[in-house]
Amino acid sequence: MGVTHNATASKFLILILLSIFSGGLTADNISFEVRTPPVVNVGETFRLEYVLKGARDGLNFRVPRFSDNFEIKSGPHISNNASHSGTNYEVWKSYLYIVEAKEKGTFSMPVSTVEIEGVEYKTVEVQLKVLAEGENSEHFQYDIDAFLRTQVSRTEIYEDEAIVLSCQLYTKVPILEVKDTDYPVLADFEVGGKPFYDHEGIPVFRQEKYNGGLYSVSDLRKIVIYPNRVGKLTIPEVQAAFTFDKRALDEPRKGLYPGEKRGEGVDKLLRSEPISVRVVTLPKNKPDDFSDAIGKFKLRSEIKGSQVKVGELFALKLTIEGIGDLGLASAPILDLPNGLEIYDLKSEDYSFFGDSGIQSDKTFGYLIIAKESGTYRIPPARFVYLDPESGTYNVLTSSEYTIAVAEHKIKGTVVASRY
Template sequence: MKTQKFHRYLCRLLATACLLLVGGTGIVRAQADVEFDIDAPLKAAEGQPFKIAFTVSTQKSDISDARFSLPDIGGLSVISGPVRSVGVFMSDVNGVSQTRNTVTYTYWVKAERTGKIDIPAATVTVGGETYKTRPTAIESLSAEQARQQSGSSGAGGGNASDVGFEPVGKTRLASDDILLRIEVDKTDVYRGEPVVASLRIYTQVNIAGFENIKYPALNGFWAQEMDLSGQGDSRATLGGKVYHTQILRQWLLYPQRTGTIEIEQAQFTAIAQLVTQMPATGSPYDLFYGGAPQIKNVSARLVSPVVKIRVKELPRPQPDDFTGAVGQFELTGVATGDRFAANTAGSITLRLSGIGNFPLVEAPRITLPAAFEQFDMKTNERLVNTARGTTGEKTFEYPFIARAEGDYTIPGVRFSYFDPSTGKYNTLTTPDFPIRILRDEGNGASGLGMVSGVTKEDLQMLGSDIRFIRMGDPRLVRQGGAFLWSWGWFASVFVLAAAFVGLLVYLQKSIRERADIVRVKTKKANKVALRRLKRAKGYMNAGKESAFFEELLRALWGYMGDKLAIDVANLTKERVLGELVGRRGMDEEQAREFLNLISECEFAQYSPAAGVPMDKAYNAALDLIGRFENKI
């Protein structure tokens, strides 16, 4: 009996630790110095006690003056608490020491009903500042639900009280324990209106990691990934169940076409951690280990449903100066001055600010007088992606140089955009830019071609109306005497065509000959044999008899093999004699003379003293190869 109670206590203790893997934590960092969080289980059995802990930590040396206030939690009754505990945590990272003081308020509670139970934000006051936890929720299970999810029925029976102070982790992974969803803030938008798409995971089990990750392609959108720093996990209710949830990736999307655009499926493989019971073996070790929970990893394939976005076309008619800007904008313009000396640089700067599809906004068009030389526009931007769209400002600078003196007025710049909140187009206009260009006191010393005394649009660029007289040899060609279509042209074409045909025939013949390996070897037999005889003569002059006869035999056998197209494996004296006399019509006496020379060389190779002299064998081989070359 005592052993069973110990087993039950150990199971409850380990189950509590396993549940903490998926337990929720709502942390609030109002300042970098103070943290306030709540630790509560994701699920609890109705009527069974479980623990909720509120912890405040700070780097201050003393937080004994912290004043904690528990919110009114409907659906939970407090069994005991708060139990106040104080701790000090010290760390040393890369030589930097840090000390944090903590105060924890622990309550033992039990659920009075089933279903979702919301826990409002708790408050604590430290040093005159008030901090709150993030609101969270737990799911209260009936006794039957707790038994099914704890796996007690599959582990030998039991009742609801066996679930423990907190429900043990799951032994089996249900289809709705882990869900992957793509959530959008809007499903009906105008083209160019921002949509925030969040890839979110919902889980009721601990997840060790992900594999085989495939994000949606986001075709049809201009997509910008958003920063998720500072966003932690939270709790949410989906389908009547409480889940831990976290955003894995978030995009700011701008639709680029109208109609229904689909956000494709995201596909993940999640590694879930489940709890199994260690089987009892009947040994004394079961007192400590038998029936204790174990953690195992289980792969779960996750696929998010397809999300459809209905994109509407922008209303018509559209303003003439509309270039696709959607959002809410403001436009200001300023010139670097209203007086310039001729041939000096100036600029007009337009500043577009607000919120909308800034990355797709084109620069406003500006019209300068003909006497102004305009240079490439410069663009600067300071933009931030938010849930409402891209916010910030874009600056467009238009540099110019005025070439003629006088008074000018640059018309104000118009910029039209579509406001999706009102469904209407708005047009922004800057004031006109009056500019006076003064005489160039340097009298054109800058070399930019200023003509003094000519004002405004009277200035024309020299060379654009009258071309300068061309000097030098004009290289005139007498009419009717062109080379094209002349007799010389026809003769050249004929010669080139004939040369091309001849080259083509030669190349085809060469390719056919090279493809016939036997013929190539036959034609080169004499050349190869003479090259080997040359090496044999070198050995003869050096007095190396063995090397001489070996090279001479290689020349004789190689010549006959190549000339008669006989491979080395079938190259024998009988085969050579039959081929020369029977098929090639050679005189048998000459054929036997060639074979006798081969026999004498083979004998002399191993018995130099009794063999044929080297010079005699060399001359005989040279003579025989020459005679055979003319007859075979």
């Protein structure tokens, strides 16, 4: 029984394999085509390939007849190929010639025929444009799916509000070089000192879907800008020149053949579309202690030294963080009781580009000195900012602290504690 079962299974498997392999031999699935780049230069070698798809073999392949405008460097290189993807199985046969263009002009590539089971298949006539040696071919028929896109983190902003301006390259073709970039003068904006990003060398790419297609996307530049005036402001186009990998534009390579030169780059100049930003005035009823910060923020506080002596310094640290620029934000208002004085105030700010715009973190460090002994209540500090989405002024407050200050044994001495 076991032998009979194995034999039956083997026959069944053979029938499945035969049905798979024979699927590519139906007349509907067979085609014969010629592949060539649309444009080359005089003296350049290129691949001219006749491809029989849907069959592993053919009879009476007619060798193409080349004119004196071309020189065959090698070929035909004949190969049988197959690919398998899921349930799809494809076979094809390739007749490859390495050819050098000798004269400038537009020429028809030789037509060829091949016979399969008594049926003749013929390639269609295709045109090849040959440019002069060294002539730039960027404007001739290469369909490079790539574009520049400029974006801002917000298109409607308040006066003095910082936004992120980014220039991005979207491409489906690998690039060999960023040749040149021309960023416009932003007459209606001031450019912030930080954060600031400019690509160096070959940009780093990520994958992103756009308009239904999957692109490799790279940030060429990111800067922070501030509007100079109220109204509709325009950000002009950006233009940049790139060298794209010509090998990716031609048919996929299957190795180098004798007489064939390695692929070179194709230059193309890209331009972005101008974009507009609408700038409006600040909402009315602005508080007197408005910090000039616009965004969404949180406030946290920390004190070091809740028990000190007269003449000693203790530290209060207030940290504001969130989405928005804090570079020019004023310090939170701290109303100290009599007997306590601010000895020194320092600030440190850190910002970077986040997914929602500028991500900021600013710390204000207050060094406070007690002039008299006693118990002091340090009320909450107050920080006022504008929420651009709601158009309202919001108030953040820190924690309240109680400080016990004792008499110092040696009067008149100021001792600084570590912060």
